[in-house]
Amino acid sequence: MKTGYEVTFKDFQMLFSYVPNQVEIAPMFRDWFNYEVRIFAKELILVDESGAHIDLAQVHDVIQSDPERQGRLYRVAMTIWR
Numbered sequence: 165m166k167t168g169y170e171v172t173f174k175d176f177q178m179l180f181s182y183v184p185n186q187v188e189i190a191p192m193f194r195d196w197f198n199y200e201v202r203i204f205a206k207e208l209i210l211v212d213e214s215g216a217h218i219d220l221a222q223v224h225d226v227i228q229s230d231p232e233r234q235g236r237l238y239r240v241a242m243t244i245w246r
Contacts (some may be wrong), residue, residue: 166232169238176224180243181208190239196233197223 171179179185186201186208193199199210200216210218227233 166220167234169231170228171234171237173221173224173242175241176227176237177220179237180190180210181219181245183208185244188244190238192233194234196227199223206241 179189180201190201191220193201193210197212197218199212202209202211204217210220210223212218
């Protein structure tokens with residue numbers, strides 16, 4: 165279903181990997197999934213409560229399949245990119 169608020173995976177990766185964006189992005193992962201953003205080998209990763217690495221593509225798919233989350237991510241992205 166197209167909503168007009170889609171964020172491509174490439175854009176999602178850019179949002180996620182740019183450290184200054186974490187002020188806006190990290191709380192969403194915490195609120196929605198109880199995931200934390202961590203630095204591992206100089207890269208940002210998502211981890212669950214047990215510390216297991218979470219696949220960013222799967223998280224992107226879940227967010228894009230939920231209109232409310234998709235819209236919130238889109239609005240945050242547009243705020244950051246302005």
